[in-house]
């Protein structure tokens with residue numbers, strides 16, 4: 001039996017599957033009813049329940065007999081009561097109109113990839129509450145610190161398609177960039193990805209921002225695909241995420257930890273509150289961590305107040321050291337390579353985030369629930 005099957009009277013659906021690049025076999029309702037009795041069930045069954053939105057008793061029966069079968073319902077709109085009823089039955093996803101190739105691809109991919117989740121590595125994403133708070137510094141130093149402790153070298157991805165500076169801070173001048181990955185995504189597999197990354201002095205690999213001044217639109221699907229690939233290839237992937245690109249913020253499903261970096265400046269704290277609220281709605285609180293960089297215990301806003309405003313505890317604070325930070329940039333060597341108070345704080349932050357990732361990796365919310373929350377926002 002084909003891995004992906006569907007039941008629908010919508011004549012456009014086969015075309016949409018095709019456009020999404022998904023090989024799917026059409027089943028009649030009578031054939032689908034027998035799925036509870038076969039040892040050869042598909043991995044995913046896409047079931048069109050429009051327009052009546054009723055779960056026939058046979059659907060519940062098939063789901064009960066084939067608990068590993070992931071059922072996706074195609075619906076006209078997301079109705080909370082219907083979704084809850086579907087979830088109680090064990091159904092994993094509801095896909096509302098408009099049914100686009102992209103939406104279909106994402107729903108199916110989430111289920112298929114979700115099954116292989118144990119194999120995927122940790123993905124630690126860094127997002128700034130505001131420009132200049134030290135997001136790149138934290139991402140770079142986390143990757144460099146983990147290169148020494150993690151057993152296998154981590155990958156740092158600068159998701160700024162252009163003008164990112166993560167590679168510079170690593171002292172690397174890579175030939176390829178994240179732009180090459182996005183432009184060739186159809187042929188990017190794990191080995192192609194290994195060819196695009198550059199080994200740095202620290203031992204970590206980097207997939208850099210492009211040196212070419214480009215202006216390409218990124219899509220959540222493309223970004224997610226890249227992240228999933230990286231997570232399969234590398235035990236730890238660290239991301240420098242551009243906070244101004246909404247497509248990136250929607251693509252962080254593979255992240256095991258999402259670290260929001262702020263300072264004690266009022267405008268940064270406000271930015272942190274807004275960013276955390278958006279991310280919480282999309283991904284839940286489990287994976288979120290709030291970090292205060294350039295922390296001064298006599299600073300204008302206390303860590304306690306930041307936790308209150310942001311609505312999450314502060315996971316770590318990192319002291320300020322202008323001289324050490326500036327010197328690191330000048331010589332293109334991460335701060336954690338040297339012995340300093342700042343280096344030590346960055347090393348322990350890195351260790352803490354990876355441990356947090358281990359704890360949350362198993363507890364990611366189901367796609368349907370997190371998306372329902374997202375759509376209501």
Ligand SMILES: Nc1ncnc2c1ncn2[C@@H]1O[C@H](COP(=O)(O)OP(=O)(O)O)[C@@H](O)[C@H]1O
Nearest residue numbers: 131132133134135136137294319320321322325
């Ligand atoms: N803990 C720190 N102490 C002192 N300076 C820092 C610290 N963290 C970052 N910086 C400096 O702040 C500036 C902005 O950092 P950067 O990581 O580029 O921020 P962002 O990526 O958020 O724009 C850089 O000059 C960097 O060296």
Ligand SMILES: [Mg+2]
Nearest residue numbers: 135136137165
């Ligand atoms: Mg930056």
